[in-house]
Amino acid sequence: MFTSLSDRLTATFKNLRGKGRLTESDVNSTIRDIRLALLDADVALPVVKQFTAGVRERALGAEVSQALNPAQQVVKIVNDELVSILGGETRTIQYAKNPPTVIMLAGLQGAGKTTLAGKLAYWLKDQGHTPILVAADLQRPNAVTQLEVVGERAGVPVFAPERGNIGGHDAVGPTGEGTRSFGDPIAVSRAGIEQARQKQHDVVIVDTAGRLAVDADLMQQAANIRAAIQPDEVLFVIDAMIGQAAVETAQAFQEGVDFTGVVLSKLDGDARGGAALSVASITGRPIMFASTGENVKDFEVFHPDRMASRILD
Ligand code: GDP
DSSP states (O other), rough: OOOHHHHHHHHHHTTTOSSOOOOOOHHHHHHHHHHHHHHHHHHHEEHHHHHHOOOOOHHOOOOOSSOHHHHHHHHHHHHHHHHHHSSOOOOOOOOSSSEEEEEEEETTTTTTTHHHHHHHHHHHTTTTEEEEEEOOSSOHHHHHHHHHHHHHHHHHOOOOHHHHHHHTTBBBBBBBBSOOOOSSSHHHHHHHHHHHHHHSSEEEEEOOOOOOSHHHHHHHHHHHHHHHHOOOOEEEEEEEEGGTTHHHHHHHHHHHOOOOOEEEOOOTSSSSSHHHHHHHHHOOOOOEEEESSTTOOOEEOOOHHHHHHHOOO
């Protein structure tokens, strides 16, 4: 992730090394290089424009620094602008004053939601919380089973609908899975939250259904669940590998469920990183976590400043 972007930016900065002072044409050609590097990394055009405008403004307005040479000064400006595009401050879960804190997960099928549910639960447990997972993805019977496997790996209990109901679907899709919902995700979510209250779980993670592409029914279902259970956080899980499509998907989910934070999954892949750089800025929602593999421990809090340094290293 980010290797080519990182290489391109480093090469750009190399050109500035050894210069005693920067002319306006140095700044312009650097900005042009940065712009191309970002576009090649799949960063969305509006974000590229905002980024380069920010760099230009800071570079031209920058005080002549005694401590930094011109190249270092530009690196610092680009770094600050990257941090700002990535959301600025680190932000994670804001817990409810009266537990349980309810976290709802949303995203496309295959984005890594169920895997993330296990990782988040494991991380919460590590932080001293007592999470419970709720299987409200009732579009696919396998999703419930998958969440149970994930819960077992994380050592966290899973609240799922009665198995008797699962046999109820009669339509079978091309993958052999039921294509009709076999239960009411709102009822299951409410029952899961009630169970958490009774058994003193202080965080509830509700896994909801995803589809391969954004569709109105899915979005309505997620919006209905959100309205019914009033979660403290709604995390939108997005596959960092989907490139330019990330922006459209994120905007659709923002409109549909108005998420409070983003989780970038598959950050271990060799994607160019544009999704990561675009989503926070386009939606104005913070990236809270990054998922970096298939293991339950492949998960980290997302720090905009550390990510920026990683890119500029
Ligand atoms: P869901 O449909 O959104 O619940 O997605 P899943 O959690 O089932 O994940 C889809 C696929 O992506 C599975 O094969 C996961 O093992 C894989 N996956 C999920 N997160 C990551 C990640 O961070 N890195 C990698 N390499 N694979 C992941």
